[in-house]
Amino acid sequence: MTTSFPHHVETAGQAAGRTAGSAAISCVDLHYAFGATKAVDGLDLRVEQGEVFGLLGPNGAGKTTTIRAITTLLPVPPGVVEVFGHDAARQKMAVRRLLGYVPQQLSADAGLTGRENVALFARVFDVPRRERAARVAQALDAVGLTDAAQRSAGTYSGGMVRRLELAQALVSAPRLLILDEPTIGMDPIARDSVWERISDIRAGTGMTVLVTTHSMEEADQRCDRLALMHRGRVRALGTPEELKAELIAHRRESGDADPRPPSLEDVFRHFAGSGLGDPGPDERRGEFSDVRRTRHTASRVG
Ligand SMILES: Nc1ncnc2c1ncn2[C@@H]1O[C@H](COP(=O)(O)OP(=O)(O)OP(=O)(O)O)[C@@H](O)[C@H]1O
Numbered sequence: 001m002t003t004s005f006p007h008h009v010e011t012a013g014q015a016a017g018r019t020a021g022s023a024a025i026s027c028v029d030l031h032y033a034f035g036a037t038k039a040v041d042g043l044d045l046r047v048e049q050g051e052v053f054g055l056l057g058p059n060g061a062g063k064t065t066t067i068r069a070i071t072t073l074l075p076v077p078p079g080v081v082e083v084f085g086h087d088a089a090r091q092k093m094a095v096r097r098l099l100g101y102v103p104q105q106l107s108a109d110a111g112l113t114g115r116e117n118v119a120l121f122a123r124v125f126d127v128p129r130r131e132r133a134a135r136v137a138q139a140l141d142a143v144g145l146t147d148a149a150q151r152s153a154g155t156y157s158g159g160m161v162r163r164l165e166l167a168q169a170l171v172s173a174p175r176l177l178i179l180d181e182p183t184i185g186m187d188p189i190a191r192d193s194v195w196e197r198i199s200d201i202r203a204g205t206g207m208t209v210l211v212t213t214h215s216m217e218e219a220d221q222r223c224d225r226l227a228l229m230h231r232g233r234v235r236a237l238g239t240p241e242e243l244k245a246e247l248i249a250h251r252r253e254s255g256d257a258d259p260r261p262p263s264l265e266d267v268f269r270h271f272a273g274s275g276l277g278d279p280g281p282d283e284r285r286g287e288f289s290d291v292r293r294t295r296h297t298a299s300r301v302g
Pocket of ligand 1: 038057060
């Protein structure tokens with residue numbers, strides 16, 4: 001991959017508000033409830049600059065709610081969530097300018113071409129008009145969609161749709177990329193292709209990545225550190241190897257003589273009381289309509 005992806009350039013105002021050496025993401029005692037449901041219940045989280053950080057947990061653990069708080073889409077009190085030192089309550093626009101977000105819901109429009117979809121995001125994210133065409137072309141190139149850019153997104157395979165959504169998130173050259181289940185509905189080849197694109201871009205820009213996934217293999221292979229969420233809190237935190245070592249130590253202390261080296265699945269079964277596993281029917285390359293079925297559907301996709 002030869003694409004040189006642009007680095008995020010801070011304005012003077014952004015730089016002034018940023019704490020030197022700040023974490024990419026800091027959440028301190030984050031709470032969020034939907035009525036009586038405590039979706040996030042005292043979450044502490046620190047994601048360092050430049051790492052690929054995996055947020056794992058069973059359905060309903062609070063991962064998406066946490067992401068929505070970080071992306072300023074849910075209201076949080078001042079002083080609780082910071083992104084590169086910017087307060088998500090007081091400096092919403094500064095936070096939004098720093099991040100690219102690929103939500104679970106489809107964000108590509110089937111009726112537009114690939115290029116039009118990315119151009120739309122360039123406008124929404126305020127990429128300067130004179131840079132737009134070049135940045136859209138770079139983003140499409142970075143995800144390997146240049147040749148398909150003139151085709152309608154409705155003709156794309158599931159893997160191509162996800163790469164298109166990645167291009168949409170990348171067109172603003174984010175310092176923090178947030179991916180909510182980026183490879184759901186993809187076969188292993190399409191999955192690897194998405195991660196290779198992300199890895200290429202990170203190598204050029206140092207971009208931080210926060211990802212949620214139900215795939216243990218993805219978490220093990222792609223993430224520098226992981227947090228396991230359960231019932232709105234972080235229950236375990238560390239590199240995949242540290243988490244496995246923690247389970248071995250726990251087995252030793254509790255007299256459990258299981259001689260098998262633990263897998264991440266074992267770690268999560270231990271901390272969350274149940275396994276995570278991949279959602280079943282997604283191990284195939286889907287068409288646009290399949291992706292739509294396997295993910296929550298954005299209302300603007302017909
Ligand atoms: N808009 C909402 N209204 C009411 N309850 C909600 C809403 N969004 C989330 N919840 C509830 O909050 C809790 C946490 O949900 P959340 O979507 O954050 O979990 P998650 O870990 O992302 O789950 P999944 O792996 O299924 O995506 C769940 O009990 C969920 O039902």
